Amino acid sequence: MDMLEAKPKADADIRVGRRVRALRLERNLSLAELAAKAGVSIGALSQIERGLSSLRVKVIWPLAAALDIEPSALITDGNEAANDLYCVRADKRRQLPVKSEGIAKALLSPPGAALTGLLVTVEADGGTAEAYAHIGHEFGYVLSGEVELVVDSTKYVLKSGDSFAFKSTLLHAFRNPGTEPCQILWVNTTKPSEVRDGA
Numbered sequence: 001m002d003m004l005e006a007k008p009k010a011d012a013d014i015r016v017g018r019r020v021r022a023l024r025l026e027r028n029l030s031l032a033e034l035a036a037k038a039g040v041s042i043g044a045l046s047q048i049e050r051g052l053s054s055l056r057v058k059v060i061w062p063l064a065a066a067l068d069i070e071p072s073a074l075i076t077d078g079n080e081a082a083n084d085l086y087c088v089r090a091d092k093r094r095q096l097p098v099k100s101e102g103i104a105k106a107l108l109s110p111p112g113a114a115l116t117g118l119l120v121t122v123e124a125d126g127g128t129a130e131a132y133a134h135i136g137h138e139f140g141y142v143l144s145g146e147v148e149l150v151v152d153s154t155k156y157v158l159k160s161g162d163s164f165a166f167k168s169t170l171l172h173a174f175r176n177p178g179t180e181p182c183q184i185l186w187v188n189t190t191k192p193s194e195v196r197d198g199a
Helices: 003-026 031-038 042-049 057-067
Strands: 094-096 103-107 115-122 137-144 146-151 154-159 163-167 172-175 182-189
Touching: 003 042, 003 057, 031 042, 031 057, 137 146, 146 163, 146 182, 154 163
Parallel strands: none
Antiparallel strands: 094 103, 103 115, 115 182, 137 163, 137 182, 146 154, 146 172
């Protein structure tokens, strides 16, 4: 990564950190209280708030749940005028920060939407570093390529045209076992108050 790529990423981390801190203070939560509610360490939350660490995808959902907001609200970059209340323009999609190798996640849904839509691109041999879980439900449709999806210790190999759905509280991971990039339309429920699964 060259210096030109690193600077916008660092600026984005700082903006996200300030947003998390502002939301925490709005709710009169201490660092320790929010960390406990979200299930993350105080140190990790402190680093996120100071822009020293990216907000990892597996932390976005529990943090959003703890703050009772949509995950997209955590990564709002102040450029919402480019999109409107109901639409996201293709050239204005925001990229979610991802730590896993070979994965890119573009946000398809506007802030405030009850569902979070993502365009997930997984390069050949790319995938999640580890299985993760969070509140909500998931649905996905494989647009191209193939993906190996593991849900609750069961492995599924899905190809273009295949789809899936499961509770997000089940441990899940995915990787691209193929030689070409894979694209998935991935949808999550967002606010925990809107999830009604009877569990």
